Amino acid sequence: MTKTSPKKYHPIQVTLHWLVVLLVVAAFVMGKSMSGLPNDANKLAPLALHMSVGVFTLVVIVTRFITRMKLPKPEHASAGNAFFDWIGKAVHYALYLLVFLTAVSGMSLSMQAGLVPIVFGGSGSPLPADFFDFTARMLHGFIVPALLLLVLLHVGAALYHQFMLKDNLLSRMWYGR
Secondary structure: OOOOOOOOOOHHHHHHHHHHHHHHHHHHHHHHHHOOOOOOHHHHHHHHHHHHHHHHHHHHHHHHHHHHHHOOOOOOOOOOOHHHHHHHHHHHHHHHHHHHHHHHHHHHHHHHOOHHHHHOOOOOOOOOOOHHHOHHHHHHHHHHHHHHHHHHHHHHHHHHHHHHHOOOHHHHHOOOO
16 A cells, blocks of 8 residues: 655644744744854853753754654655756755754754853853854854855745646645645
């Protein structure tokens, strides 16, 4: 008996997808808003929130990847062009990878800069004068724009499918039948 692919993603996948979207947007907005703040005690609360969102994002993206491998999923949507179809698949895996690497590079920065006792432990130690002194910060700063570029490509492709190809692609990543 041949098993047919579902027409939509499983509700768990849908929930995890949109949760990752919210977390990535929140982390990005927090990161950008903190970049103009001096590295003093006033930065501790926003930094704690940014770091917490980053760790939660890591947990969610790993969970999402595991469930993606285990749950049935629809066939890959075709753009009608083999090259674009290949790009679409590559972008999906790259999105997982870059969200993962963004969180890991943030955690690496936290370790290199000794941020956990400063931000969460109330050690009273000052924040580093310049986070760019740490390799992980430069890596974090390189990955985030690459991730944003892929997100724009992903959103653009989804809108192209929805409104140009009119294949109702967006319904696959939403709840219901």
